[in-house]
Amino acid sequence: MNTHTLSGGFADAPIQSAQAFRAILDAMARPGKIMALHGAAPPAPLSMAAGVALLTLTDATTPLHLAGAADCAPVRDWVAFHIGARLVKAGDAAFALGTWAALQPVTRFATGLPDYPDRSATLIVEMDRLTNHGPTLTGPGIETATWLSLPETAAFRANRALFPMGFDCLFTCGSRIAGLPRSTKVEAL
Amino acid sequence: MNDATPEPAYNFAYLDEQTKRMIRRAILKGIAVPGYQVPFASREMPMPYGWGTGGVQVTAACLVPEDRLKVIDQGADDTTNAVSIRRFFARTAGVATTTRTADATLIQTRHRIPETPLHAGQILVYQVPIPEPLRFLEPRETETRKMHELEEYGLMHVKLYEDIARHGQIATSYAYPVKVSGRYVMDPSPIPKFDNPKLSDSPAIQLFGAGREQRIYALPPYTKVVSLDFDDHPFTASKAAHVCDLCGARASYLDEVITDDLGGRMFVCSDTDFCTDRQAHGKRGRLSAPISGGAA
Amino acid sequence: MYVAVKGGERAIDNAHAWLAEERRGDPSVPELSVAQIREQMRLAVNRVMAEGSLFDPDLAALAIKQSRGDLIEAVFLLRAYRTTLPRLASSHPVDTGAMAVDRRISATFKDLPGGQVLGPTFDYTHRLLDFKLAAEGTVPPAPQTATTAAPVPHVMDILNRDGLIEAATPDNTLPPDLTREPMELPAARALRLQAITRGDEGFILSMAYSTQRGYGRTHAFVGELRIGHVAVEVDIPELGFAVEIGEIELSECETVNQFSGSRTQPAQFTRGYGLVFGQSERKAIAMSLVDRALRWQELGEDFTGAPAQDEEFVLMHADNVQATGFLEHIKLPHYVDFQAELELVRRLRADAIALQEAAE
Numbered sequence: 001m002n003t004h005t006l007s008g009g010f011a012d013a014p015i016q017s018a019q020a021f022r023a024i025l026d027a028m029a030r031p032g033k034i035m036a037l038h039g040a041a042p043p044a045p046l047s048m049a050a051g052v053a054l055l056t057l058t059d060a061t062t063p064l065h066l067a068g069a070a071d072c073a074p075v076r077d078w079v080a081f082h083i084g085a086r087l088v089k090a091g092d093a094a095f096a097l098g099t100w101a102a103l104q105p106v107t108r109f110a111t112g113l114p115d116y117p118d119r120s121a122t123l124i125v126e127m128d129r130l131t132n133h134g135p136t137l138t139g140p141g142i143e144t145a146t147w148l149s150l151p152e153t154a155a156f157r158a159n160r161a162l163f164p165m166g167f168d169c170l171f172t173c174g175s176r177i178a179g180l181p182r183s184t185k186v187e188a189l
Numbered sequence: 190m191n192d193a194t195p196e197p198a199y200n201f202a203y204l205d206e207q208t209k210r211m212i213r214r215a216i217l218k219g220i221a222v223p224g225y226q227v228p229f230a231s232r233e234m235p236m237p238y239g240w241g242t243g244g245v246q247v248t249a250a251c252l253v254p255e256d257r258l259k260v261i262d263q264g265a266d267d268t269t270n271a272v273s274i275r276r277f278f279a280r281t282a283g284v285a286t287t288t289r290t291a292d293a294t295l296i297q298t299r300h301r302i303p304e305t306p307l308h309a310g311q312i313l314v315y316q317v318p319i320p321e322p323l324r325f326l327e328p329r330e331t332e333t334r335k336m337h338e339l340e341e342y343g344l345m346h347v348k349l350y351e352d353i354a355r356h357g358q359i360a361t362s363y364a365y366p367v368k369v370s371g372r373y374v375m376d377p378s379p380i381p382k383f384d385n386p387k388l389s390d391s392p393a394i395q396l397f398g399a400g401r402e403q404r405i406y407a408l409p410p411y412t413k414v415v416s417l418d419f420d421d422h423p424f425t426a427s428k429a430a431h432v433c434d435l436c437g438a439r440a441s442y443l444d445e446v447i448t449d450d451l452g453g454r455m456f457v458c459s460d461t462d463f464c465t466d467r468q469a470h471g472k473r474g475r476l477s478a479p480i481s482g483g484a485a
Numbered sequence: 486m487y488v489a490v491k492g493g494e495r496a497i498d499n500a501h502a503w504l505a506e507e508r509r510g511d512p513s514v515p516e517l518s519v520a521q522i523r524e525q526m527r528l529a530v531n532r533v534m535a536e537g538s539l540f541d542p543d544l545a546a547l548a549i550k551q552s553r554g555d556l557i558e559a560v561f562l563l564r565a566y567r568t569t570l571p572r573l574a575s576s577h578p579v580d581t582g583a584m585a586v587d588r589r590i591s592a593t594f595k596d597l598p599g600g601q602v603l604g605p606t607f608d609y610t611h612r613l614l615d616f617k618l619a620a621e622g623t624v625p626p627a628p629q630t631a632t633t634a635a636p637v638p639h640v641m642d643i644l645n646r647d648g649l650i651e652a653a654t655p656d657n658t659l660p661p662d663l664t665r666e667p668m669e670l671p672a673a674r675a676l677r678l679q680a681i682t683r684g685d686e687g688f689i690l691s692m693a694y695s696t697q698r699g700y701g702r703t704h705a706f707v708g709e710l711r712i713g714h715v716a717v718e719v720d721i722p723e724l725g726f727a728v729e730i731g732e733i734e735l736s737e738c739e740t741v742n743q744f745s746g747s748r749t750q751p752a753q754f755t756r757g758y759g760l761v762f763g764q765s766e767r768k769a770i771a772m773s774l775v776d777r778a779l780r781w782q783e784l785g786e787d788f789t790g791a792p793a794q795d796e797e798f799v800l801m802h803a804d805n806v807q808a809t810g811f812l813e814h815i816k817l818p819h820y821v822d823f824q825a826e827l828e829l830v831r832r833l834r835a836d837a838i839a840l841q842e843a844a845e
Contacts, residue, residue: 014201018253021213025251025312029220029394029409057217059210094214115338118218118227140223140370141409143392164372168221181221183370183409205571228667233564238807239814263821270817272493300821318811329797331670356833362825381825401807403667429828445824459821 028179065093068102130173219407224369242400244316259293264459531763537563599637684803693771701791
């Protein structure tokens with residue numbers, strides 16, 4: 001455990017996690033709307049936004065899957081110290097974190113049960129860029145239509161077809177975050 | 190306005206961080222599946238079950254220090270339970286409070302949606318007593334859960350149809366069931382059906398908390414919410430056929446106030462902020478004091 | 486009008502001040518101390534701890550004082566306080582077989598190893614008001630005898646040795662936690678027992694009584710009722726072993742119930758189980774009857790429609806903090822909904838009267 005493990009959490013958890021949650025709530029309630037998150041300094045390769053999302057939403061009661069480069073000793077140690085989430089394989093995860101490529105195939109993740117669709121995974125997808133250019137999003141939370149630089153469309157269309165089951169996504173890039181719940185319809189431009 | 194100084198003995202917004210995270214996760218799943226009731230491990234709060242513990246927990250999980258909180262019960266800011274809940278958050282979260290709908294960033298409500306249209310920066314939190322719209326048709330949770338799974342809402346339509354057969358119209362005047370985004374039938378909490386149209390396509394986030402029944406559900410902004418009806422008996426948002434006796438409003442929901450024991454009564458807006466604001470702008474009703482030179 | 490008037494805040498403050506004055510009562514009468522309640526109202530304290538799901542006699546006594554003796558209100562105070570406490574550790578399961586018993590009786594055997602120990606019970610008191618208690622006075626000490634260190638084995642273990650009663654095999658799977666997870670139905674027995682032990686004593690008593698009167702009859706005998714203290718042990722990770730952090734008082738009841746079996750399956754008695762904080766034997770016995778009635782499916786019995794067999798009915802209505810809150814909330818203003826109903830009834834009446842008149 002190095003010194004970095006002990007740092008990079010919230011300095012004032014009750015206030016910072018409340019502020020972060022409001023941004024995440026807005027992101028999930030308004031798919032495609034890009035919000036800013038601050039207050040954490042997680043170890044590489046995690047973005048600040050991904051670190052803040054983990055600190056805000058996960059704890060010892062939420063099994064977590066780290067995919068690809070995110071599954072490294074500094075991140076595991078940081079998670080163990082600040083969050084205490086049990087690290088699990090993809091199918092058992094309530095939350096998963098990694099790049100879109102590392103999370104493949106996303107069909108591994110829990111999509112809930114027909115009578116309990118809430119028992120599904122939330123994917124925190126690390127992105128190289130996050131802008132409002134890309135596939136078209138429509139559905140609850142969107143007044144007419146919006147656009148987001150999604151890594152693809154097919155997987156999200158397949159996920160939408162499972163509704164009300166399905167996984168939900170948070171896209172993170174630097175200090176930016178956007179949400180894509182299962183309810184959103186995605187169409188290529 | 191600020192009701193009191195925050196109490197350092199409790200965590201920000203009363204609940205511990207782990208509880209808030211649990212509630213926040215439930216809220217996000219509720220947002221992702223509009224109208225679906227997400228089970229959550231409701232905690233005992235310092236106010237009784239049935240008095241808004243679900244709404245209070247949702248509010249506690251959402252509040253930030255920068256918020257301006259408005260709490261209404263029956264549309265009024267000064268009803269005793271609204272006063273009590275507003276004070277609770279002023280004490281435990283130190284947030285500013287307001288009675289003005291337009292200025293509030295988070296509004297907790299019992300039984301009404303404000304008349305003033307909500308905007309995108311706002312969250313409306315409803316207190317919900319019985320979240321299950323099918324509960325009075327089928328008391329068993331194990332059964333109603335299956336009905337939601339299978340989208341088997343025939344029982345609800347039968348109930349509404351029986352109303353029509355018996356009374357010539359649908360005899361549900363509040364907690365009128367709605368269908369959300371074409372999927373889940375949802376209880377909008379015991380708001381008068383007059384308020385139902387405001388549920389749909391709102392720019393604000395709407396969150397519903399049922400503490401005793403351990404359920405949270407949500408409507409993201411701009412979600413289609415349709416009141417259940419029949420082609421030959423379309424839904425109508427009704428109210429008393431009067432105007433407000435204090436501000437003259439024609440299109441607001443009215444309370445009937447008995448003024449004597451000889452049948453005397455007056456009708457006033459149930460939304461006290463809406464009514465006060467109209468009066469401040471010179472609007473007058475049948476029983477208003479005449480406008481004097483100075484302040485009213 | 487108690488609403489829609491300005492001054493709601495002042496009304497609340499004044500009500501609280503009046504309440505505090507009423508709580509104190511006549512100031513010429515000495516004030517009750519928390520210690521007096523804890524020592525002299527001990528069964529009330531036990532009930533508040535059991536239904537409050539928190540073993541702390543001092544806090545329970547304080548809650549009783551604060552609630553003016555309204556025990557459901559006291560349970561509520563304790564629960565609301567409990568919510569704010571962090572969970573620091575989980576104890577090992579307590580070993581009731583090693584209980585230091587104050588009371589231990591079996592209705593199924595005349596005598597048995599460990600003996601019948603009556604303990605401090607109302608059972609054979611004649612319920613005559615004792616006017617000596619109206620005058621303050623000291624109580625002569627009860628006669629004492631040296632305790633034997635001999636173990637007091639569970640009656641059920643004695644029966645179990647011969648295979649006469651269904652085996653209760655230890656299960657080390659982590660049970661669900663009613664206070665941390667939403668109730669999910671159908672519920673496992675561990676969850677049912679949690680709900681019943683913190684359920685309202687009156688409700689559980691009535692449910693149990695209904696089974697005795699034929700609504701889900703289970704032919705219960707009290708195999709054993711024991712009341713006493715057990716050690717609570719917690720693992721200390723730094724030490725690598727468990728240490729005793731204190732003792733709690735418990736009441737445990739095991740019932741021997743109607744047997745199951747067939748020509749090929751040897752007949753066996755079945756069990757009901759009750760475990761409650763403190764000396765709360767009425768609750769412990771009632772709990773074991775309700776537990777047994779709820780096990781109909783597992784034991785291959787018929788559902789006769791009895792309320793005590795209906796898991797959803799029992800579990801969703803046993804909690805008095807939930808019940809009292811929802812019951813009493815109907816005194817909150819509902820005038821908006823009532824107005825909507827009023828308009829509807831007026832409209833329906835107008836329509837019907839118009840139809841009547843048209844017919845005439």
